[in-house]
Amino acid sequence: MSEPDLNLLIALDALLTDASVAGAARRLGLSASAMSRTLTRLRTATDDPLLVRAGRRMVLTPCAEALRERARNAVHEARAVLRPSASEPDFATLQRTFTIRANDGFVEAFAATLIAAVSAEAPLVRLRFMPKAEKTSAHLREGVADLEIGVVSDMGPEVRVQALFRDRFVGVVRKGHPLATTGEVTAERYAAFGHVVASRRGRSSGPVDVALAALGLERTVVAVVPSFPAAIAVARASDLVALVPGSYLNAPPQNQEDAPPATTYAFELPVATERITISQMWHPRLELDPVHRWLRELVRTVCRRQVPL
Template identity: 70%
Template sequence: MTEPDLNLLIALDVLLAEGSVAGAARRLGLSASAMSRTLSRLRTTTGDPLLVRAGRQMVLTPYAEEIRERTQNAAHEARALLRPSASVLNLPMLDRTFILRSNDGFVLAFGATLIAEVAAVAPRVCLRFAPKPEKSSTHLREGRVDLEIGVLSNMGPEIRIQTLFRDRFVGVVRKGHPLELKGEITPADYAACGHVVVSRRDGIRGPVDDALAEYGLERKISTVVPGFSAALAIAQASDLVALVPASFLISQPVIERNGAQATLWIFDLPVKTREITISQMWHPRSEVDPAHRWLRQLVLKVCRQKVADQAS
């Protein structure tokens, strides 16, 4: 019996993940014609078309959908077998790119320190921070990212989770804002101001609005922006109040002193809101990968140290 060409496994994994010949060719560094020939071989080997045309797009066949996750796991295991074992993990010689899916706030607060820590012991490692426009476990399941970082959502029972730190929201206004001059801020004082809020989706109501509602209050939302950096910039140049996670202020240059005068004033909210738990998440296929485990431990160390330094 002729053995199957196991080189086709990696191509099959990429084809099923990308769902297109062109996308798979880009990821594998092949020409479109070479990828088309590989698809033909895969069709012959599996006895299934795998990708079929639907209008202007290609879609997976039912069989391809059925084997996609098994293919991802098999390809990952094959790669893991060809890497050094845990006993011979050589960080100075480790040549690998890790993809971390996170929001901009995490990169701004922890990215520079994490990159420096990696470079000090594993100079050949590259950290790639991928955008996170929505919460989803798809990227982990498909092996497109190594770590998902953020607030836990419904990721599925198989996804591994580790708490990095606890966060909370704080208010931020420009230095000299009327709220700063009040001393103790009441819920009514806070609600009476105009607010700039961050939302990447349609909804703009959050836990702060629920807490204010218990006092019979509602804040006036004057503008909505897609990121916390934009919210701080607007707060600095206006009388609007920004609401940001405390961790986001760890590495913000706008919080630095200008002479003896701060550019922004940070205050605790006058209403109680739930703490935010920031976690790192990964697929179980990476659980025992020594390099992946090293990265997870490093992310945990950097996050907890930076948060502790901020609190002290």
């Protein structure tokens, strides 16, 4: 029985990742004609076209879609087997870039502290924060992101999950707003004002509305914005009430003397809502990577220092 050419695995991974002969050729430093010949060999080996033309671009066949993650994992494991093992990374000279997928609220609340913690131990390590346009594990599976931070939702059974902290929502208004200056914030007073809601999907209702409805109350959502920083900005310049995670307000000033004066007022919601758990998620192929494990531990330490679990 003839042995398969295992070099084809690397080409297969590149082709399935880019869904493009030209893109895979650039990734591997080959000519387009050489990659085209390799694709022909892969088609013979797998007995499947793998990439087919759809208009002006190439798309994966169902077989290729099924093979994509297996090819990625096989290449990663092969490289790990052949990589020299080190009992402890030399963080003083380590050069590596990690991509962290997180929403704007997490970045504003924790990024500065996390960057400082990473730089203190590994000055040549870089962090790249990537926005979360949607909840999906594809970025972890395909190696586009090294870590994803947020609420766990349909990530798949293989994704590793570690809880970082529990969060709650609070109300935020501009300094001088009636809710900030006169008396207790009751459910009735809270519902009487217009509201601005942060939602990537454009949703205007949530658990707060359910809790208000149980009291026979309803709030008026005047605007929906895509992020918590945007909601804060709107509330700061209007009489609208914003709803944001408490952790977003816990970011310590980098310099207490230079900290700007408070322009907003935060208050506990007058209705009960469940707390949410914020977790970090990663693909199992990075489980035993000592540098990735170091990063995960730093993320957990920074988060729990600001917001207890």
